[in-house]
Structure formats: structure tokens, C-alpha cells
Amino acid sequence: MAGASGREDQRDGPPLVSLRGIVKRFGTLTANDHVDLDIRAGEIHALLGENGAGKSTLVKILFGLLQPNEGEIRWQGQPVTLANPEDAGRLGIGMVFQHFSLFDNLTVAENIAVALPKGEDMRSIAARIASVGERYGLALEPGRPVWTLSAGERQRIEIVRALLREPRLLILDEPTSVLTPQEADTLFVTLEKLAAGGCGLLYITHRLEEVKRLCSGATVMRAGKVVAACDPRQESVRRLASLMVGSEVMEVRAAAAHQLGPVRFELNKLSLAPDEIHGVALKGVDLAVRGGEIVGVAGVAGNGQAELFAAMSGESRAEKAGAVRIDGADAGRDDIDARRRRKAAFVPEERNGHAAAPRLTLSENVVLSRHATGGVARHGLVDASAAKAVAAEISRVFDVRKGRVDPPAGTLSGGNLQKFVVGREILREPGVLIVNQPTWGVDAGAAATIRQALIDLAARGAAVVVISQDLDEIFAIADRIAVIHDGHLSATYPAREIDREKIGLLMAGTAEERPHAA
Amino acid sequence: MDIWQAVLITVITAATPLLIAALGELVVERAGVLNLGIEGMMAVGAACGFAAATLSGSSALGVLAAIAAGVALSAVFALLTLGLATNQVATGLALTIVGLGLSGLIGAGFVGTSREAIPAIRIPGLTELPGVGRLLFGQDPFVYLSLALAIAVLWFLGRSRAGLTLRSIGENHTSAHWLGLPVMQVRLLAILFGGGCAGLAGAYLSLVYTPFWSPGMTAGRGWIALALVVFASWKPLRVLFGAYLFGGATVLQLHAQAASLGFPSQVMSAFPYVATIVALVIMSAGRRKAAAAPGSLGTSFVPDR
Known part of the structure; x- marks a missing residue:
């Protein structure tokens, strides 16, 4: 695919962002236990794990929503503190949330305007939505209230909102869980364009086929710890699944042949x-x-x-x-x-x-x-x-x-x-x-x-x-x-x-x- | 013609305190906070305003004292509901009880005192115009202020960046926090604004409408203001309409009582309250307008750490 060679070139410098030894505890529960993670510019990096593995906690730390108890975040080699989402936004970290962070009774344009930095020209927003939409194939009607839109359209708003801030690292939390297979295909094209443009992407999911198709690096978490870092293109889906679950994946047995009743x-x-x-x-x-x-x-x-x-x-x-x-x-x-x-x-x-x-x-x-x-x-x-x-x-x-x-x-x-x-x-x-x-x-x-x-x-x-x-x-x-x-x-x-x-x-x-x- | 003018002026006078208090509460609720303490803040505003004006001899100082009293009481509410995340309904009800008691205490020394009402504006040449002169150019300053406030709130919520931020926070405070919007600061400012408006509305009662102090003189207007906001679907212009409707019904029942139509006076006194609520219910029903309620209304926001 286009941009693949460009991506390889960027592997030499320091990673765009590095997490080192991140620990986050909630009471007696250790949600993140000494987690390390590197994401490079131009890379689509998968963060894999089951529910409760600690993925969301880690991502919230990276977006400034939670503070780690221990560990260090480095942005292009420099240690940084992310006290709130605004800090993350200033560095160029954007996020597309799993449960949308949209305002149902506001219009598309208002939803996007409210997230832009202060001092942005509100009047040109419709034009900017259109231009980003055109570049990445994300069409939106600025005047529609959000509650009238489908889940796929809502996600488009989230993505356009993140893109308007020209992110250097975009985090996507389970982005395809609400999409039809065709909508997901459209999303993948957008993400590949973004990566080709030098943006780093952290792609959180438990859908392994998507990871194999899209990602060039993967970090697998289980019970708060990183259990593997690998190249998903080299691994089988079965092996990725067993890394996630920690044992061989159980499969269901089909029922024995039986007669259908009334x-x-x-x-x-x-x-x-x-x-x-x-x-x-x-x-x-x-x-x-x-x-x-x-x-x-x-x-x-x-x-x-x-x-x-x-x-x-x-x-x-x-x-x-x-x-x-x-x-x-x-x-x-x-x-x-x-x-x-x-x-x-x-x-x-x-x-x-x-x-x-x-x-x-x-x-x-x-x-x-x-x-x-x-x-x-x-x-x-x-x-x-x-x-x-x-x-x-x-x-x-x-x-x-x-x-x-x-x-x-x-x-x-x-x-x-x-x-x-x-x-x-x-x-x-x-x-x-x-x-x-x-x-x-x-x-x-x-x-x-x-x-x-x-x-x-x-x-x-x-x-x-x-x-x-x-x-x-x-x-x-x-x-x-x-x-x-x-x-x-x-x-x-x-x-x-x-x-x-x-x-x-x-x-x-x-x-x-x-x-x-x- | 002059009778109509006189009637309309009394309608506007009855509507103005409601309008001011309701606009303040509207902003608070659009920020996602339900402050049920308007009645208490109005009462304290009325008592402080009257006391300060009587002691200082200055109506302007009285008005400022009323606003300050409303702000101070709402700051207590903000401290409890934002700082300590207490239940907003219970805290608001407590605020009303405290405010009514406090106003009685503050006003105790002033019962039976009366003073000149704040005079209406006079513009030579215009106020004397027959038919509409006094209606348009001869009201007291609060009337113009309340109308300007309605326009300002409309503009602020609909057009300004800060208003968009406030609406977003009221709609979904979790999302707003995720987007880096200052949930607590905006809510604090909104609550203080609402408190100031309630105090001002109280001052109107004790310095203009009936220029004396008596305990319980707010007579449930704070509650009507609250109902206005809800049945007006959180829209400033509908609040304006509802407030004037209430004013109209109040005056109508006074005239009806004077004409002694044979209804018990208690029924007549209840008429404005019933009429306003019925009219606004009809307006807000049938159009699925409940959607207009701010999504986070009445819920406490406690960010993760």
C-alpha cells in the first residue's frame, strides 16, 4: 500500500511517544502494571487485550484523563506530564472515543466547534469540515443535530473533530464496534491515509482480523501487564488470540443434529x-x-x-x-x-x-x-x-x-x-x-x-x-x-x-x- | 386607551421579577445544574436589598446588596454541589429553607417600614406621548434591564463561544471533560450568575413592586420561575413569554377580584399560577420537547483521577 516505504524510513529516530513503566492502581486493583509502549510516526499500532485487560486505563493516561501512580511518558524523547486532555491536545494527541463524546442536542458544527482551541474562527468551521471531509472521504452535514445521525456518522464527527486539530498521534478506542463491515472498510482507508501522512495511530481493539490487516505493530495486554509486543502481520490470528486470553481459545460445539419442532x-x-x-x-x-x-x-x-x-x-x-x-x-x-x-x-x-x-x-x-x-x-x-x-x-x-x-x-x-x-x-x-x-x-x-x-x-x-x-x-x-x-x-x-x-x-x-x- | 396602558404596565411589573429570576435559573440549568433554591435566594435578596436601601438611603446600594446576597447564597450552593458533590435537589431545597429563614431574620427590624419605590424613568417628550408613552418610555429601570437580559442570554447561549461551552457542559459533562472543557469553573460561574439574578429579582419585589419588607413576600415566585424554565423548554424567549403570561394572569385576577365575580379569592389568587403552567405545558407537549432538557441536568460531576 502507498506510504509503506515511507513508514519504514521513520523507524530510525526516537518514537513519537514512549510509555515506560506505567503503573495505575485503583484501590487494590492494579489496572496497569509496569506497562511499556512505543508508537512511531506513520505507524498504526494495535493495542490488544480483552475487556478488563487495562487498555482503556492506559489510553486515558496517554490522553491526560488519568494520572499514573508510577512511570514516565516521553514525547519525541522528552519526558512530559499530561495533567489533563488539554495538555495532550497541545502536544497533538487526539482521541476517538469508543462511547462517543458527542453532545446529542447540538449540531454537527457545534460539536466540532466546541472542541477546537480558543480563538479559532467559528464562522469558517463549515468550510473546514468540508475540506477535511473531502480529503479523507468523511462527508458530514454541519447543520444536523447529532441525535438524528447513525452511529457511523457520529463516529465520522469524532474523527473529523480530531483531524481538525491536526493530530500527530491519534488514538482510536474500538472504532469499528458500531460500524457495518462496509463502513469499517471506509474507515481503514482513512486511517491508512493518515498514517501515510506521518501521523502515529494507536488502534485499540479485540478484533484480530482488523489488526492483521491494518497494523504494523501490536502490543498485547492481559490483566494489566504487557504480555507480548509483536508484528501482527507475522502472527496467526489464533496465536494473537491465545496471547490475549492466556490460554487456548475455547470454541463452541455445534449441537448434535436434532429435529426442529413447531x-x-x-x-x-x-x-x-x-x-x-x-x-x-x-x-x-x-x-x-x-x-x-x-x-x-x-x-x-x-x-x-x-x-x-x-x-x-x-x-x-x-x-x-x-x-x-x-x-x-x-x-x-x-x-x-x-x-x-x-x-x-x-x-x-x-x-x-x-x-x-x-x-x-x-x-x-x-x-x-x-x-x-x-x-x-x-x-x-x-x-x-x-x-x-x-x-x-x-x-x-x-x-x-x-x-x-x-x-x-x-x-x-x-x-x-x-x-x-x-x-x-x-x-x-x-x-x-x-x-x-x-x-x-x-x-x-x-x-x-x-x-x-x-x-x-x-x-x-x-x-x-x-x-x-x-x-x-x-x-x-x-x-x-x-x-x-x-x-x-x-x-x-x-x-x-x-x-x-x-x-x-x-x-x-x-x-x-x-x-x-x- | 389610557386604561389599557395602565393595565399593561401592571402586567409588566408583575412579570419582571419572574423573568429575571427565571433567566438566571435558565443559564444555571443549561450548564447542567439544578438549583431549587431560587425562592430562598429571592427572599434573601429582597430582605437585604430593602435593609441596605433603608439604612443607606440609596436604592442603588440596596440593589447591589441584593445581588451580592443572592451571589453569596448561591456560592454556598456551589461549594456544596460542586465542591462536595452533594445531591443538587436536596441542597437546593435546603437553600430555600435557609434563605426564607435568613430573610426573616435580616428583615425583622424592618417590618412596618416603608420607603419610596424606585421611580420610573421619564424621558421628556417621549414619556408623555399619548397611548404608548408610559408603556414604552416610562417603565422603571428593571424592566428595561430584564428585557436586555433576555436578549443577552439568548445571544450568549445561541451565538457565543462561551455559551456553546456552557451548553456542552450541561449536555454531557463527561464528554466535555474529555474534550478539556472547564466543567467546574463554568458551572460555578453559572450558579453565581443565577444567584445574582435571583437576588436582583428579590430586590425588585421589595424596592419597586411593593416597597416594603414582609416575611414570605416572595410568595412562591421562585418556584414559578423554576417551573417557567422547565415548561419553556430551556429557551429564553419562551421564558419571556411565560413570565408575561403570568404577569397578565396576575393582573387579570386582581381585576376579577375587584369586580367580585363570586369566586372565592383563594381560587382567584391561584389562577395565575395555574394558567401559566397550563399554557406552558400545552406549548411544550406534543413536540417531544423533553429532548431540550440538558442531558446532565441535576447530576453531579466527579472526574476520575
Whole structure:
């Protein structure tokens, strides 16, 4: 690719930025333990690691948001102190955040203007947005309010905002997690242009294919420490994965061949106005899931997944009872408990605050979702010992690791709490299970346990719907795949017959043809 | 014609303290801080303003003292909510209680005293114009000041760089911090501005509207100012509209009471409050205007270290 030779030339001088022996502690937790990292000008450097490996902490230190307890930051060989993001900005360090740092009710131009240094001419901003947009292929409409934009467009704002400050080092935190495959391709072209222009890039991700494709250096972190520094182009994806996880990566086993049962969960022309101001309306959603199969719902975040889940679980009720059918019975007007009594179970996306109440103990959280279906509450009174027994059973079967017997849910790590909330529903042996983002932000081991449990549940005859933004996950476990875009659900396609490109087009809403197969 | 002019002038007089207090609170809330202490700050402003003016004999000193009292009380609020990250709702309510008590203490020696109201402006040749002269050119200085304040706030929020910074901080303080914007400083300044406005509004009550001090003379206007900001969807011009609507309803019910239409007087006294809230609710409903609420409103900001 262009600029590759130029990049090699710049390898001789001191690195653009060096981190040496960085230590950051939060209470008893050591988030960064003597971390070293070098980034050179013109290099795209990957920072790899699982959730909780300490990547975000390190990046916040490099951007002046956190102060290290020990260690040194050198900028072009000179020691520097980064007391706040302004210091980092002055040196030319820019950042594109994973959870966007945008202001929803401001326009695109205002979002960009507010981040520029004082004394910049506000009137020429639209022109400058256009010129940067043209140079890097990042088109934006300056007058639009941000909340009307898609995730991909929002990320473009973040990138243009960073580029307008002409950064010498650009940090990107999980930039492709909200993009369709095609949008990601466009982003990679932009990043390569930037690197060719001499900018250093620190690319944080856990997607290894991207790293191999884009990066010329990689630093792998695990549990706060650097475990390897390597050239990702020379390594296999498998080896990079095992460096990240620290052991061989578990893979899920496909279920043994089994017969599909009758349709157990059905949506018929389900339309629903959103509850929230910036929500998405569901438009005529049709779906039929048979016992014994997993249907994956792919899509870019914010295209109606939350609303679809709420409509399926009964948090939002349909207008017509027939719009949602569980085991052949109309359930559209049922509330969530009535649907649970029909042997349906639900795991929402947000573990802390939606799937579980973080300050309540695990056994109390058992009561929260099981009180309607018996066993833990009688005559309006909680049977605490029964609830504790259920919590213990869930913890045993799903290997939930915890410090105490019955701790508050919020004290569990993300992966362990997710195993708990998924396990709580699966151990009920539901006939229908609806899960939203089953493994979002959990470690690989927990993700594998959860995915295996979903596959096994379907093999026992349940109808399972998995809403996920992770295409790898959907391909790993789903029998059929549908894509949600702007509140429309596509037809379902057998997972073996649809490729990523086709899914990407559906995710972007650009696949025109209406398929007849279902 | 002159009757209408007289009525409109009383409408404006009733609206002005609300407008000033609400504009101050609007700026505070757009910075993401909810200060429920307006009523208390207004009361302290009214008491201090009247006391200072009576003791010094100077209305101007009275006004300055009122503003200073409002700023001082809001500084306490800022210290607690920004410095110690206390709950803004509880702190604001406490501020109202403290302010009402404090104003009674300060004003205790002045109950029953009365003084000349701050006079209206006279511009020879213009104020005497028939029909509109006194309406346009013969108001007291606060009226012009409050209108200028509305325009200034509108311009500041919509057009200036500092206003953009303030709105961003109110919208999402975490993002603003990440971008290197001075969250705490901007919020502090906004809170002090809001306190000054509330103090000024209090001075208007005790130095112009009814030129004497009596405990509880703010009569819930601080709360109406708060409601105005919310139902005006945090927009300065709508606050202006709401304040004048309230003023109009106040005057209307006074005339209705005078005409003895047979409604209990308590019902009539409640009318302006009800009418204003109903009108603004209707305006803000149906257009999904809740989106206008600043995203970080009422939440404390504590940066990581």
C-alpha cells in the first residue's frame, strides 16, 4: 500500500511517544502494571487485550484523563506530564472515543466547534469540515443535530473533530464496534491515509482480523501487564488470540443434529412507536422461530434492537394481542410476567440496572425475575432459602465466580454477572428465550460458556432469539439470521447461505431485493 | 386607551421579577445544574436589598446588596454541589429553607417600614406621548434591564463561544471533560450568575413592586420561575413569554377580584399560577420537547483521577 516505504524510513529516530513503566492502581486493583509502549510516526499500532485487560486505563493516561501512580511518558524523547486532555491536545494527541463524546442536542458544527482551541474562527468551521471531509472521504452535514445521525456518522464527527486539530498521534478506542463491515472498510482507508501522512495511530481493539490487516505493530495486554509486543502481520490470528486470553481459545460445539419442532415464538406485523424521544419505531416486524433453533438478529447499534427486545419481552406491549404469539397463544397484550408464565424468558442487554439490580444480592435478583413463575415466592412472601438455593445452583452450573456466598450483583465482574443472568433464565428451562447482546463486554471464557448454553438450550427444544451486534457471535451460534435496520426486520436467511457482505448491506439498509425464502 | 396602558404596565411589573429570576435559573440549568433554591435566594435578596436601601438611603446600594446576597447564597450552593458533590435537589431545597429563614431574620427590624419605590424613568417628550408613552418610555429601570437580559442570554447561549461551552457542559459533562472543557469553573460561574439574578429579582419585589419588607413576600415566585424554565423548554424567549403570561394572569385576577365575580379569592389568587403552567405545558407537549432538557441536568460531576 502507498506510504509503506515511507513508514519504514521513520523507524530510525526516537518514537513519537514512549510509555515506560506505567503503573495505575485503583484501590487494590492494579489496572496497569509496569506497562511499556512505543508508537512511531506513520505507524498504526494495535493495542490488544480483552475487556478488563487495562487498555482503556492506559489510553486515558496517554490522553491526560488519568494520572499514573508510577512511570514516565516521553514525547519525541522528552519526558512530559499530561495533567489533563488539554495538555495532550497541545502536544497533538487526539482521541476517538469508543462511547462517543458527542453532545446529542447540538449540531454537527457545534460539536466540532466546541472542541477546537480558543480563538479559532467559528464562522469558517463549515468550510473546514468540508475540506477535511473531502480529503479523507468523511462527508458530514454541519447543520444536523447529532441525535438524528447513525452511529457511523457520529463516529465520522469524532474523527473529523480530531483531524481538525491536526493530530500527530491519534488514538482510536474500538472504532469499528458500531460500524457495518462496509463502513469499517471506509474507515481503514482513512486511517491508512493518515498514517501515510506521518501521523502515529494507536488502534485499540479485540478484533484480530482488523489488526492483521491494518497494523504494523501490536502490543498485547492481559490483566494489566504487557504480555507480548509483536508484528501482527507475522502472527496467526489464533496465536494473537491465545496471547490475549492466556490460554487456548475455547470454541463452541455445534449441537448434535436434532429435529426442529413447531413454531414457538412468533411476531406478526408488529409495529410500535418508540417510548423514548430518540427511539426507533418498529415497522411491521415479522418473525417465526421454531423449537430447536437459534435465530440471530444482527444490526448496527441503535436500529431498533432495544425496542424490539422490549416488544418481545412485554416491557412494551403491542397494540394487538396477535402481534406476539408464544407457543401458539396470543401474548401481545401480556405483560412481562404473563409472558414468563407462558414459559418465555428474557435477558436484556444491560446487566447492571436492567437484567440485575446491582445493589441487591444474587438471591434477591433471582426473586426479581422468578417471582411470577413460582418456587421463590408464596402468598406475596419471599422464600429466601429457596431463592438462595436457586442462586447457588445457577452459580454452580454456570461457574459464576464470586467472593462471598450471596454477594450484591454489582460486585461481580461483567463476565460472571452475565453468566448469572443468562443462567438464571436458562435453568428455568424456558420454551422461548430472548437474549439481547448475550456476551457484550465479557471475557472470552464467559462468552464461550454462555454461547454453549444457548446452543444446548435450543437443542433441548427451545426457540431462541439472539440479538447481537457481534457478527462473529451470530455466525458461531445462529441457525438463521435476520438483520434489523431502522426498525425494519429483514427476512431470515439460513446462516450457511448468507455471507458477511450481504449482511453488511442489510445492516446499512441498502439491500433492495425482497427475498422470498424465509 | 389610557386604561389599557395602565393595565399593561401592571402586567409588566408583575412579570419582571419572574423573568429575571427565571433567566438566571435558565443559564444555571443549561450548564447542567439544578438549583431549587431560587425562592430562598429571592427572599434573601429582597430582605437585604430593602435593609441596605433603608439604612443607606440609596436604592442603588440596596440593589447591589441584593445581588451580592443572592451571589453569596448561591456560592454556598456551589461549594456544596460542586465542591462536595452533594445531591443538587436536596441542597437546593435546603437553600430555600435557609434563605426564607435568613430573610426573616435580616428583615425583622424592618417590618412596618416603608420607603419610596424606585421611580420610573421619564424621558421628556417621549414619556408623555399619548397611548404608548408610559408603556414604552416610562417603565422603571428593571424592566428595561430584564428585557436586555433576555436578549443577552439568548445571544450568549445561541451565538457565543462561551455559551456553546456552557451548553456542552450541561449536555454531557463527561464528554466535555474529555474534550478539556472547564466543567467546574463554568458551572460555578453559572450558579453565581443565577444567584445574582435571583437576588436582583428579590430586590425588585421589595424596592419597586411593593416597597416594603414582609416575611414570605416572595410568595412562591421562585418556584414559578423554576417551573417557567422547565415548561419553556430551556429557551429564553419562551421564558419571556411565560413570565408575561403570568404577569397578565396576575393582573387579570386582581381585576376579577375587584369586580367580585363570586369566586372565592383563594381560587382567584391561584389562577395565575395555574394558567401559566397550563399554557406552558400545552406549548411544550406534543413536540417531544423533553429532548431540550440538558442531558446532565441535576447530576453531579466527579472526574476520575
